[in-house]
Amino acid sequence: MTLTVTTWYLEQTAPGDLAPASAPPEEQRVRIARAEVISPEFSRFLYASVGGDIAWTDRLGWSYRQWEEFLGRPGVETWVAYERDTPAGFVELDAQAEGVVEISYFGLLPAFRGRRIGGHLLAYGTARAWDLAERWPERAKTRRVWVHTCSKDGPHALDNYRRRGFRVSATESAEETEKPTPGPWPGA
Template sequence: MAQDFLNQPAASPVPPGHLPVIVTYLEMASPPDRPAVPKPPGDLALVRANPPTWSFYRYLYDTVGEPWLWHERRRMPRKELERSIHDPRVEVWVLYVDGTPAGYFELDGRAPEMDLAYFGLIPDFIGRKLGPWFLDSAIRMAWERKPKTLLVNTCSFDHPKALGLYQKMGFVPIRHVARRIRDPRVDGFLPRSAGAHIPIVE
């Protein structure tokens, strides 16, 4: 999720309207050699949106990402976003629980190093022990595409268990980058109620 909007080094004090963030980049160099995580009980299905409409993708992105201040694709012009998510090398997989969208992940295979570009659950489904199986499914699906390596990144805005779960599943941190961003809530790209765990600096 670290893109051009993360364009300044972190500094103290943080100026009004900005936020400090630490982005952790992780890599998995080979497919997992452990048993697959058992599928949780219930009516669970993984379905590829092939391709997703812009509105459905934005529903997933906005609903999953709002608590964690996902903002890059809210800023992205519609046509640019559609070019990305409609590329056949980009896969958007949606988790359904009892017929209801519960989360999604996005595999970006446009480079030899496949990127698990986005991964997350809709807030209503957090805490139901879906995360490990869901992430394991994404990882195994990615390796079926035979990438050179598998990449993912997370940041200090994300769920506090995200980094530990990625590492538990076999990702290894390769670098940490401290940056400063414009607060998307101040700029109007997110409601001011988003990311309640992150204070607004004004």
């Protein structure tokens, strides 16, 4: 069976484009921290757990070495949201040429969706994209932050990006063969 998948490319071109989000209720004890130690196991856990039910499959075949090489590149950062010290979601930043930073992955584990963590994490991660050169002096100052989302992602993804100040810069549609979503367990 085929389905039409729409992909939206969104961007911010100035730090002032970022619209803040409300923090989750204090009793949730949400904190966000950068995973500073390269850990393919932890990054694969986040990727598979967040994307398992929304068809993230492009990295499932990556070897340990591929994860290690990607995570070891200057300007690649993983910021993790924790609720009461339990991983709730992550945002992955990938510094590219000429001051461009991609939010390559962003999302929450299914049990943490709808708990007012997503907007907060996206705003925090986007702010870290804008100040990335402060942590990576060899990288150019950020002049553009971009992300893409598609119709297979969560139903609130596109609206969350727009509420944080991202603007759609391009849209494309393509026919894809529908594949079963693997869930977080195979190989996790």
